[in-house]
Amino acid sequence: MYCEDARAKIANICLEIAETAASVALERGYEISKEPIKKGVYKCRDTSKKELAADLLLEARSLWVWSNKIGSERVEDPSLVRRSREDLRNASMFRAGEAMRLIVDALVKDGEIISELDRIPIPLDLVKKGFDDADEIVPKKVLKIKPEEDPEMLMNKVAYYCGLAMGYVVKKADVDENLQRKFLRLKLAYSVAAPFTFGVFLYASYLASGIGLGGLIASIFGVVAVMEAFKLMSSYIEKIEMKIRWTGKLDPYVKEGISWE
């Protein structure tokens, strides 16, 4: 772990080099803006580490779920049969470790306080609480991590999030068949209803046009209100999907899944 001065120095050097590279690209006629590069150099710690940590948690969970399937009759993939459950669980824990390391890094705001962490005992209760609280929305919680300045608060958060991460990867979860069917139906209904309703409401706002500023405002808020309702529905569907994936009914690695060489 670097101290804050070292981090700032690395960021400055990185920016200097990145700007030089941008100038070279500009000179060769490529239209690029330097401002986003600067933002990227200084903000990368806040966003990309959390995203990577969330992805690694999904990968770890996926490996864990696959490890549970070894030996079961449902697994037909012959390449997977060659792997041992222990291998997969080791790989899963390796990814979980990587994720936890990134979570801790994302939680640290000021490198100066790292030295103070040595004198603070690890709050075991919070680790246990995190493990017990772990559910399907842990990757989303990880994305919302905010850096902490106070050493004790930092230690508490580190303990809680590490408990959450561990719980997310290894806890047993189950979901009934009805929820899975409901999810598929809801998703299909949403994909048809959202664009259709949007079109109908726009048409209705056309039919209601010509009644002055009040009508225009009512139309805007009418269309926005129905889309807000769809937003609630979409977040509900996403929550169900995350739950189903966490249980392993669908591959937890949401982007598609893991296969074996």
Place this chain on the structure above:
Amino acid sequence: MDVLDIISWAAYSVYIVLWYAGKALVVLRPLAEPIADMFEHAGAAINPAVTYLSSLAIPLDASWINFLLWLYLITWYLHLWHDYIQKVNKLLYVISGPIALGLVLGSFGAGLVVWAITLLLSRRDYLLLEIPGRRIRSFKRECCNIRYVIRIRDVGAYFVNAGGLIVPLVILISVADRIFFRPEIQFLFIAYFLLAIPVVLIASRYEKGRGISMDPFVIASLSALFGAGVAGFFELERYPTIFAFAVLGSVIGCDVIKLAWGEARYGLSTGSVGGAGVFDGIIAGAVHGLIFYYVWSLGGFYMGTVALAMICYIFWRYPIAFFTLSAAFLIYALVAKYLDLLPFLIVFIVVLACLYLLIPVERGIRLKIKHERLR
């Protein structure tokens, strides 16, 4: 198949699409009417509260309004030079927005209210459509003596932004009655699309995962020139016509055709139509077009300086288009025997060309320093 065949085929296709759209509207009318009634009731309830606001007007011939809008355009055309001019331009855009919308809606008060709502709704994105793609990308991973492959399937998730898309569409719909319903106008819209969409497709760039990036200047100038010409010829209201041309040109050209082309070519991705909210090209292009036409119609000093700044902007941003236009002007001046204009044109083009070669604006001194370091 020659060019005329292609144009007639495209015009026929657009006409067929519009015809079926008309049929769909007839079918959907029973569904939409009760909702429209609700909007009308709500509108009637709100109207007394906003009557005062909609009566707010500012004298559009006031010199400070003219100066403000002129300054907005000038800072826009010069914003390639310095970062701080970009910031000033953004601020002026937020200030000028209500005036531009007021030109469409009929009063400054109405523009102010709708602009405030647009700003308020700028951060609201709604999932409209999700399409699972067929393309799967694989990444090999190795960890703890096992090797596995992560597969990522392309998924197209398309969001609509409330401030960037819904508000301009609803404004367009609310003024549609004033511009659309004459048969010749519909054909003019088809003609506009046939002209504008190829230009938009060339000028815009597809960026996977980010959407379409395009300079709003392109659609603004197209809509302002075409809209003002059409409106003048058919005695339509000019500002609503310009607004309609700008919004429809951006939505159809960029967010439908270019996006579909990009997604088909590079794989599906996530994007938001009007995602930048009030700063998105759809509404920014329309506001820019309206202000451009307003300042241009002032004539005199305003028109002259804006024209000069615009030429410089085209010159810096689109040198090929600039030199093509210049060559066309020179040939026109020769053919039409405007020989007294020729020396001026030649000197002007040569001076700009020299500037382009000699003055390394923005890339200048800092770039040279970096080069020294690189050596």
